[in-house]
Amino acid sequence: MDILYYSGTFILIIGLLFFLSGTVGLIRFPDIYTRLHALTKADNVGLGCVICGLSLQSCNWMLIVKLLLIWLLVMVASSASCHLIASSAMQKNIKPWTRS
Amino acid sequence: MSWIHIFFALILLLAIAAGMIRILRGPTAADRMMTAQLFGTCGVAILLLLSAGMASPVLVDIALVFALLAALATLTFVRRTWQDPGKKRHGYPLL
Numbered sequence: 693m694d695i696l697y698y699s700g701t702f703i704l705i706i707g708l709l710f711f712l713s714g715t716v717g718l719i720r721f722p723d724i725y726t727r728l729h730a731l732t733k734a735d736n737v738g739l740g741c742v743i744c745g746l747s748l749q750s751c752n753w754m755l756i757v758k759l760l761l762i763w764l765l766v767m768v769a770s771s772a773s774c775h776l777i778a779s780s781a782m783q784k785n786i787k788p789w790t791r792s
Numbered sequence: 793m794s795w796i797h798i799f800f801a802l803i804l805l806l807a808i809a810a811g812m813i814r815i816l817r818g819p820t821a822a823d824r825m826m827t828a829q830l831f832g833t834c835g836v837a838i839l840l841l842l843s844a845g846m847a848s849p850v851l852v853d854i855a856l857v858f859a860l861l862a863a864l865a866t867l868t869f870v871r872r873t874w875q876d877p878g879k880k881r882h883g884y885p886l887l
Contacts, residue, residue, distance in 0.1 A: 701796060704841075708803055711834060715807040718814050718830060724822055727814075731826055735833040742837045746844050755849065759840065762856050766836060769863030773829060776870045777822050783875065786820070 700748035707741025710734050723789030724781050732774040736767050797845030801838045808834050825869045832862025 717730025743763045747756045811827045811834075818824045836855045843851030 704797075704800055707837070708800055711804060711807050711837065715810050715830065715834075718811060718827065724820060724826075727823065727826060731830055735830060739833055739837050742840060746840055749844065755852065758852055758856070762836065762840075762852070762859055765856070765863075766833060766859045769859065769866075770829065770833065773863060773866040773870070776867065777826065777874075780870055780875045781820075781822060 696748050700745040702745075703741050703748065704745035707738045707745060710738030710741060714738060724786060725778060725788050728774050728778055732770050736770055739763060739766055794845045794847075797841045801841040801845065804834050804838045804841070822870075822874055825866055825874070828869075829862060829866050832859065832865075835862070 711734070714730055714734030717734060718727050721727045721730055740763055743759045747759055750756060750759075808831055811830050814827045815824050818827070836859050839851050839855035839858060843849060843855070
């Protein structure tokens with residue numbers, strides 16, 4: 693049980709690092725598309741790592757299934773929102789950032 | 793009380809507070825809405841960590857509802873205020 697607990701804590705720390713990098717990307721990137729990229733990719737990987745760590749630490753199968761369903765719902769919702777925002781920005785003629 | 797989970801939740805709260813910078817500086821409305829999406833994802837993670845830290849399984853259900861509501865908020869924003877109504881859409885008609 694101890695080894696599961698400590699490996700779960702390790703994966704939780706990895707997930708926190710992904711969350712922090714997603715936030716830094718949202719603050720520092722120059723363009724709406726690059727910000728969307730940072731937000732939707734890094735944050736969903738971070739949430740997945742948090743959910744994997746908590747699943748390793750929990751001993752309740754129903755709770756693990758519920759956590760995985762929450763992760764699936766957040767991924768579907770986040771990808772749909774990302775697609776909507778990006779296509780609407782293309783419609784509004786917001787030009788993607790280029791190095792110039 | 794498992795203090796390590798609550799400490800991790802506090803670190804995620806710091807990430808949310810840093811996201812406030814983008815709300816203050818966002819040139820378009822969509823940037824501010826993307827920060828709201830970040831608050832949704834971070835809030836779900838915070839609620840899950842708190843449910844492990846305080847040993848209360850109710851918070852997992854609250855996180856589920858929170859994820860649903862964050863998705864609906866972004867979707868409603870894009871369809872109601874950010875898109876120009878009556879303009880022809882290109883690409884896949886998602887909604």
